[in-house]
Amino acid sequence: MGVKKPVSYGDLHFDTQTEARAFLNAMLQRYDVGDRVNVSDTAILSAALALHPEAADKIGSGIRDFSVRSADFGSKCFWVNRTDGTTEKFSHKACV
Template identity: 75%
Template sequence: MLNRYDPGDKVSATDAAVLAEALKLHPEADEKIGPGIKDFSVRSAEFGSKCFWVNRTDGTTAKFSHTACV
């Protein structure tokens, strides 16, 4: 899924639904979700890679590893 997006892209509603369920399984889910999920985006990460970011309802963001969710 990550490879379908470029840094700066907003994740589609269909993929966001899958990510929201996966994020619930993250070891730091409560911290990552915070006050609630607005949507997801893809941004650059360390070492030239890219990763998913959760955009929260209060305007804050947090990156997360999708591999930590499985």
């Protein structure tokens, strides 16, 4: 049996990586393609994105907000909308 690895996004804590992934996936499913992520979810996604292995590249000039857009093969994913007007998609699964 694997070792439990806790994950925290700001004040939000999960006992396992599986729970954190499930939480972010449920968040993604609440939004439709084209939606802007609300303020409370933006705070969580900002903390989650900081844990992404390519966080510095994904965050770039800074985070303005997040949206949900189309991704590869007809799926949807979170996109970070940067302060300089550029955008970048990221996998929420990599933020665990």
